[in-house]
Amino acid sequence: MALSDKEIREIITPLLLSGAKMLDRHCPKCGSPLFELNGRVFCPICEHRKKEDTVKLKGIEESLIEKLKLLANQLPDDVDELKKHLEVMKMIVELLERYKKMEEIR
Ligand SMILES: [Zn+2]
The missing domain is CATH 1.20.58 (Methane Monooxygenase Hydroxylase; Chain G, domain 1)
Incomplete structure (x- = not known):
């Protein structure tokens, strides 16, 4: 699934602002770049979609x-x-x- 502009704006931008690091790896599920925050590696898009569901x-x-x-x-x-x-x-x-x-x- 491709990222929508809205998802990038609402999920990725605040993450970067909160100090999360964008990694050089991608989520196998949705292809979004993985992030690291406080030692935890995660896919912000999948987490967000799961919450929405x-x-x-x-x-x-x-x-x-x-x-x-x-x-x-x-x-x-x-x-x-x-x-x-x-x-x-x-x-x-x-x-x-x-x-x-x-x-x-x-
Ligand atoms: Zn994902």
Whole structure:
């Protein structure tokens, strides 16, 4: 994945300003130059992207939970409708479990 101007501006520039050293090595994953700060070598782009993904996942998770609460509070009396309702709730729960697993892998 190529670096966008925005990523360079928002990630690389502040790093250089904070005293991080740009190394002569590149990240095998994204091709960005690796940096060293306080003896730690890292890829600022991958770290940033990982953080952004986690934030996105959290957002999805939260809206799913909201929806689940809403559905649980509005269970219909009609049996067929109720079945549909529960089916949707089951799908949401399964999705949530999948997200949890994805977070554990990180
Ligand atoms: Zn990288």
